[in-house]
Amino acid sequence: MTLNAAPTDLTGKTVLVTGAAGGIGASAVEHFAAMGATVYASDIADDFDGAATYVRFDLMDPKGLDDCLAWIAEIKPDVLFNNAALFAMGSILEEGDLQQLDRLFSVNVRAFYAVMQACAKSMVAHGQHGSIINLASQAGHRGEALVAHYCASKAAVISYTQSAALALAPHKVRVNAISPGVIDTPMWKTVDAMFAKFEGKEIGQKKREVGEAVPLGYMGAPADVARVAVFLASDQSSYMTAQTIGVDGGNVLR
Template identity: 85%
Template sequence: MQSQLNAAPTDLTGKVCLVTGAAGGIGHSAVSHFAALGATVYATDIADAFDGPANYRSFNLLDEAGISACTDWIAEIKPDVLFNNAAIFDMGSVLEADLAQFDRLFGLNVRAFYAVLQASAKSMVANGQAGSIINLASQAGHRGEALVAHYCATKAAVISYTQSAALALAPHKVRVNAISPGVIDTPMWKDVDALFAKFEGKEIGQKKREVGEAVPLGHMGDPSDVARAAVFLASDQSSYMTAQTIGIDGGNVLR
C-alpha cells in the first residue's frame, strides 16, 4: 500500500513578503518569485522607482530618518516573511580600507540590516505570526579575504545575528535563516569586476571570468538560484529549519 506523503506546500498565497534591496539582481528575482507563488509583496530600495510586481517604497537606509520611516512602514504592513537583502560592497585591504568605508558598509550591511530584522521580528511577535526571516549573507562571511576586509566582516555579522535571532525568536515560532550566495551574475558584478581590475591590475572582465571558472560547478550562479532558496525558506517546506545558513555557491565553500 502506497504511503501517504505529508508534503508541505511552497505556495505563498496569503503571505505578506517584504524584500529589501529589491532593485538589485537578487532582490528583484526574489520579488518575482514570491509574487509568482501568490504572495503580496512589499519592496524597498534606495532607487526612486521599481519595475516589478510589488508595493514599492524608497528609503535611504544609511540615513537615520530613512531607517525610522522604514521601520514604521514595516509595523504597518505586518510582514510574514522578510528577505533582508539590502547591502553594499567595497574593497580595500586592512592597510587601505579606512573608517569612512567601515562606517558605510557597517551602516547598511549590519546597522540597517539589524533595524529591519528587529522591526520585522517585533511585528511578527506582536501579531502572533509564525514568520520567516531570511537574511542575505555571503560566502565572504565564512572567510576573510585580503582585499575585502570590511565586507567580509559585515557578512560574518549577518551569520552571527541570524543564529542569535533564531534562538531568541524560536519560542515565538518565528524562524530565522540565512543564505550565503557565492559569485552570482548580477549587475553589481560590473562594479565588483572594476574594483578587482583596479586593485589587482587585471583587465576589465578578467576577474569575473576567473571566478566563474573557479567554481566547482564551472560557472557563476544566477539570481534565480538564490531566489529559489528564499522561496524554500519562506514556505512551509522549511518549517522545521531555523538558525541555519544555506550556501548557494556552486560548491565554493565546504561547510
C-alpha cells in the first residue's frame, strides 16, 4: 500500500504574519519561510530581522489599520497568521478600567477582526482556498482575576474564529485558532514583573511557578506554536475548520 500523504510544503503560498517582530510571530515567520512560503510581516516595531517583507503598522491608529487593510488587498495572502495582540493586568476594582479595556480590545479584537475580514474578502474574491489562523490563548478559555480584559479579548478570538469558519466554509476558506499556554517569549519578562507587582512575588518566581504547574512540567517555546501554525496552513489540515487547538502542555482540558 502506497500512502499519499498530504504535504506540509508551502511553496507558492503567500503568508501574512502580524505581530511578527518577536516571540511567536518571529518564529512563525521562520517556519513559514522554511516551508517555502513567500512571507509578509507586520508589527509596530521599527526594526525587523527575518525572512519576510516587513511593513510597520500601528493597528491602534485608525490610519495605520486602514493602511494595513489596503496592503492586504495588494499582497493577496493565501494564509493569515493573525498574531498581533496586547497584554495588560490589573484588578477589576482598580487598574482594570475602561481605558485598559479600550486599549486591549482595539488591537486584540477590533484590529484582529478587521485583518481577518480583509484577508477573507481577498481570498474569496480571488478564489483562494485559504487558511486563516487566529492566535487565541489559554486565557480565552477561563477567566483570571488579574487578567479580565485580556481573557475576554481572547475568548472573543475563539468565538469569531468559529463564526468566520462557518461563514467561509462554502468558499473553502478554513479558519482555525491556536490557544498557546505559557510560552517562553521575551514578553514573559514583562508579565513576570507584573505578577511580582500585583501578587507580591519575587522577580522570576511567577515564571518558574507557571512552568512547573504545566502537566508536562515546563513552559513551551515559540517554535511549538509555529509548528502547529505550519500544520494549519498546509494541506495536512485540509479537513479542519472552526477548531481551536491548545498548545499548552496539558494546561487546559478541552
